[in-house]
Amino acid sequence: MADYAVRITRLNYSYPDGTKALEGIDLDVRAGERVALVGPSGAGKSTLLLHLNGVLSGAGTVRILGQAIEGGDLREIRKQVGMVFQDPNDQLFCPTVFEDVAFGPLNLEIPSEEIPKRVEKVLRDVGLEQSVRLRSSHHLSLGERKRAALAAVLVMEPSILALDEPTSNLDPRNRRHLIEVVGGLPATLLLATHDLEMALSLCPRLVVMDRGKIWADGNTRSLLSDAHLMEDHGLEVPLSLRTLGNVRGD
Amino acid sequence: MKHSFIDRYSALDSPLHLLDARTKLVGFTVLIAAVLWIPPGKPFAFFAYFFLTAILMGISQIPLTYIAARTLVILPFVLLAGLALPWKTGAGFALFSTLLLRSSLCLLILILLTNTTRFVELLRGLRRMGCPAILVMNLGFLYRYLFVLTEEVMRMRQARDCRRVGRARAAAEMKLLGSMLGTLLLRSFERAERMYQAMLSRGSCGEFPILAPRRFTWRDPAFLAGLGFFIWVAGYLN
Numbered sequence: 001m002a003d004y005a006v007r008i009t010r011l012n013y014s015y016p017d018g019t020k021a022l023e024g025i026d027l028d029v030r031a032g033e034r035v036a037l038v039g040p041s042g043a044g045k046s047t048l049l050l051h052l053n054g055v056l057s058g059a060g061t062v063r064i065l066g067q068a069i070e071g072g073d074l075r076e077i078r079k080q081v082g083m084v085f086q087d088p089n090d091q092l093f094c095p096t097v098f099e100d101v102a103f104g105p106l107n108l109e110i111p112s113e114e115i116p117k118r119v120e121k122v123l124r125d126v127g128l129e130q131s132v133r134l135r136s137s138h139h140l141s142l143g144e145r146k147r148a149a150l151a152a153v154l155v156m157e158p159s160i161l162a163l164d165e166p167t168s169n170l171d172p173r174n175r176r177h178l179i180e181v182v183g184g185l186p187a188t189l190l191l192a193t194h195d196l197e198m199a200l201s202l203c204p205r206l207v208v209m210d211r212g213k214i215w216a217d218g219n220t221r222s223l224l225s226d227a228h229l230m231e232d233h234g235l236e237v238p239l240s241l242r243t244l245g246n247v248r249g250d
Numbered sequence: 251m252k253h254s255f256i257d258r259y260s261a262l263d264s265p266l267h268l269l270d271a272r273t274k275l276v277g278f279t280v281l282i283a284a285v286l287w288i289p290p291g292k293p294f295a296f297f298a299y300f301f302l303t304a305i306l307m308g309i310s311q312i313p314l315t316y317i318a319a320r321t322l323v324i325l326p327f328v329l330l331a332g333l334a335l336p337w338k339t340g341a342g343f344a345l346f347s348t349l350l351l352r353s354s355l356c357l358l359i360l361i362l363l364t365n366t367t368r369f370v371e372l373l374r375g376l377r378r379m380g381c382p383a384i385l386v387m388n389l390g391f392l393y394r395y396l397f398v399l400t401e402e403v404m405r406m407r408q409a410r411d412c413r414r415v416g417r418a419r420a421a422a423e424m425k426l427l428g429s430m431l432g433t434l435l436l437r438s439f440e441r442a443e444r445m446y447q448a449m450l451s452r453g454s455c456g457e458f459p460i461l462a463p464r465r466f467t468w469r470d471p472a473f474l475a476g477l478g479f480f481i482w483v484a485g486y487l488n
Contacts, residue, residue, distance in 0.1 A: 055447045075453055083451040089398050090444040093391060095370035107453035134261070138397045156452065 005031040005065060005160050005188040006052060013047060013058030013212075021047040022058060023212045031065075031159070034189040036199035036220060039209035040234030045192035046086065048209070049162040052190070053081040065159060079108055082158030082187070086165040088145035092137040097128070097148050100137065104156040122155040123148075126181050143174030150181065161187040167195045196224055196238040208233050256393075257372075259365040264311045265469065266366040271375030273470040277477045278363045284481045285355045288488070290348040296355070298484045303358045312365050317358065324357050369393055395441070402437060406430050 006029040013022040022044045029035050037045045050056040054069045054077055062069045064077050085091045094100040101119045110118070123133060126147040137145055146166065153161070166182065167175045179198055182189070193199055199206060199220060206220040210233040216223050223229060225241050226248050260267070266274070281299075288295045307317060328350050335342045335349075364372070370390070377386045410426065418426065 050447060053451050055450050078451060078453045081451075083448070085444060085448050085451075087444070089395075090441060091448040093394055093445055093449070095368070095373075095390060095394065099370065103454070103459075104452035106459035107455065136394075138394075152452065 003030065004063070005029050005033070006190070007061070007063040008048075008051070009061040009063075011048075011051060011058050011060035011062060013044075013051065013056060021212050022051075025060070025212075025214060027207065027214065027217070029160075029188060029190065031188055032186070033205060034203040035191065035205045035207055036203035037190060037192040037207050037209055038194070038196060038199055038235060039215075041194075042211075043209040043233075044212040045209055046164050047212075049083065049164055049190060049192055052160065052162050053078045053083055055083075075108070079156060080158055081160045081162060082153035082156055084150055084153050084161070084163045084166060086168060088137070088142070088149035091149040091152060092145060095136060096134050097123075097137055097140070098133040100148060101133075101152045101155050104152060108156060118155050119151075122151045125154065126151045127177060141174075143170055143177070146170060146174070146178060147181070150178070154185070159187055160190070161185060162190045162192075164192045165194065166191070167193065167198055196235065197240060200224060200238055200240065208235070210234070256364045257367065257369045259310075259312045259316065260368040260371075262311050262366075264309055264366065266306065266310045266362070268467075268469060269366070269473055270466050270470050271367050271371040272379055273466070273473055274363055274367050275372070275375050275379065277474050278359050280481065281359050281477060282356050284484070285352055285359070287485075288348075288352070290344050292488055295484055295488045296351045298480075298487075299355055300351075302480055303355060303362070306362055307358070310362055310366050312362070316365075317361055320361050321354055321357055324353050328353050391445075395438075398441075399434065399438065402434060403430075406433065 006027065008025055008027040011022055011025040012020075014020050025044075025048060027048075037048065039045055047056060051058060051062050051069075052064065054062075054072075054074045057070065064072075064080055067073070067077065069077055092100045094103055098119055101122060102115050105115045105118060106112075119133070120130065123130065128144060128147050128151065132140060132144065132148070137148060140148060150163075150166070161182075163182065166178055170178060175195075175198075179201060182191075183202055189203065191199065191203055203220055206216075206218065206223045207214055208216040208223060208229065215233060216226075216229055221241070224238055227237050228248075229235075230237050281302075285299055288299070307314070331349060332342075332346045335345050367375070373386050373390050376389075377383060407430075410430070417423075
């Protein structure tokens with residue numbers, strides 16, 4: 001395996017209407033590393049994640065496990081980079097949960113006799129009962145839909161997992177469960193989130209993004225404790241760090 | 251929010267449920283065509299087809315109350331169509347009863363088709379019978395996202411109701427409705443874009459691959475042969 005799971009060099013991206021979404025992004029993520037991308041809404045976090053599997057392509061270089069996306073084998077790259085979207089309704093488009101989870105492996109031409117075993121295992125891993133497999137995703141609660149969307153990606157056994165706001169709109173129990181599931185995964189993790197407590201508990205490294213740029217990159221606890229940095233980029237020091245009293249610049 | 255699914259009883263385990271979707275698509279389409287073919291003033295033929303449909307309903311194990319409730323949905327449309335009939339000439343009643351019987355029978359057959367076959371199986375059946383992939387995929391998305399859109403409309407209506415007191419004038423109401431529809435359309439475009447990105451992310455090339463499709467068994471040709479025989483006998487006796 002390459003030393004760097006993700007290498008992004010001078011990445012720029014503008015939306016078709018001319019809005020600059022990413023400006024000069026340089027980011028290296030080592031294999032097995034867990035990185036949280038934080039920043040205000042519209043900072044470019046989701047846009048950056050969509051560059052990891054070539055769904056969006058801007059100017060600059062994005063390398064996944066040593067392979068450049070530009071001109072690379074997108075099928076192989078999309079097998080390696082699992083992307084979980086913010087709204088599970090965008091991701092669960094098949095008539096049943098089983099088919100949604102099987103959609104990726106079928107596209108990757110994994111032998112059909114292996115797919116049901118994989119689907120059942122991954123549904124178990126994310127804590128979904130086997131009874132949901134033949135249900136439509138309209139029948140699931142938001143927490144279950146989020147887990148199904150995660151299962152739909154984990155079943156492809158990606159080396160890199162990109163999660164976009166995985167805990168948004170979840171109740172505390174479902175949030176805690178999802179954090180436990182994600183925390184137990186061996187993949188390299190890039191997590192775009194507003195949930196700073198989750199970033200603190202899951203990711204040793206934090207990247208602060210704002211207006212399409214990276215403003216800080218370092219130890220999660222240290223950056224989240226910097227009240228000025230948080231304030232400047234529309235964030236807040238997490239409550240758990242405030243109560244511990246190790247906030248700088250307050 | 252509670253949704254009404256057209257394939258609500260498709261997970262039952264009756265002999266009709268075990269048939270391949272293609273068998274049911276062909277069989278029930280032929281049955282509908284035969285019902286439409288019955289000329290007015292042939293009560294025996296209608297009785298025969300009602301009898302057959304009743305047997306199929308019994309075999310399907312779908313609750314009668316559900317079937318009855320669904321069938322009533324068609325009544326307003328039939329009554330509306332009945333307004334255009336030539337009531338003054340005396341042929342109105344015969345035509346109206348034929349219209350009512352035909353539409354009720356067709357609806358009963360469609361209820362049987364959709365409640366003995368999961369929607370996904372129907373789509374697969376259509377695809378395997380040569381229906382274009384893009385059409386089948388769009389039907390699938392329509393069914394999947396109709397509920398999401400319905401919920402979105404409900405939320406927009408609630409948001410509207412929370413910010414107004416009393417009824418607005420008709421013109422203002424229409425203007426509001428227009429802007430709500432426009433917003434819904436834009437949101438649908440955005441959702442479609444995100445869905446496409448999600449599909450690409452999981453290696454899609456535009457096709458919906460099928461895992462372990464249901465195979466033809468001896469039941470399928472037997473069902474089609476039985477149905478064909480019944481239609482032939484009913485036609486012969488008429």
